[in-house]
Every structure is written in C-alpha cells, then in structure tokens.
Amino acid sequence: MREYITACAAHENAARTRWLLHKIVADREMHARFVNTLARLEYVGVRKILKSRRSERISSTTRAAQKASPPSTASPSRRPAGTSRSGTATRAGPG
Numbered sequence: 001m002r003e004y005i006t007a008c009a010a011h012e013n014a015a016r017t018r019w020l021l022h023k024i025v026a027d028r029e030m031h032a033r034f035v036n037t038l039a040r041l042e043y044v045g046v047r048k049i050l051k052s053r054r055s056e057r058i059s060s061t062t063r064a065a066q067k068a069s070p071p072s073t074a075s076p077s078r079r080p081a082g083t084s085r086s087g088t089a090t091r092a093g094p095g
Contacts, residue, residue, distance in 0.1 A: 008014065024034045 024030050
C-alpha cells in the first residue's frame with residue numbers, strides 16, 4: 001500500500017489534483033457541491049452493488065429450488081399444440 005501511495009504522489013497529475021482540491025475546499029459552496037457529488041456517487045454505487053447481490057441471491061435461490069423440487073409436468077408454454085393439461089386432444093382431428 002505504501003508503494004501505491006508513493007507512486008500516486010509521484011504521478012504527474014498529483015500537483016494538479018492538490019491544486020484542484022485546495023481550490024474546491026476554499027470555496028464553501030463549491031466544497032458543499034463536491035461533497036454532495038461524492039455522496040451521490042457513493043449512493044449510486046451502493047445501490048448497484050445491492051441490486052447485483054440481490055439478483056445473484058435470487059438466481060441462486062431459484063436454481064436451488066429447481067434442483068430440490070421434483071420435475072413438474074409440462075408447462076402451458078411447452079405443451080404440444082392441441083393438447084390440454086391432461087394430455088388429451090383439444091381439437092378434433094381430420095375425419
């Protein structure tokens with residue numbers, strides 16, 4: 001970590017970043033807006049992380065439930081055309 005901090009301090013943009021932060025902190029309104037922007041970015045990032053984790057948990061829960069439950073009969077969308085849930089014909093054939 002110390003090497004990273006040293007490398008950041010030695011980077012060509014470090015002086016420009018220090019100057020910018022000093023300018024922001026000197027102006028109360030700009031400082032408040034900057035802090036508000038950082039807080040907003042953090043809020044948006046946390047929401048994205050939480051949504052991602054919820055979807056992973058929902059997906060893993062769904063997969064676990066599918067593995068635990070016995071195979072079901074064909075769902076309505078997978079039934080062969082012209083059959084009811086019991087598998088009997090719903091349309092009269094030719095003849």
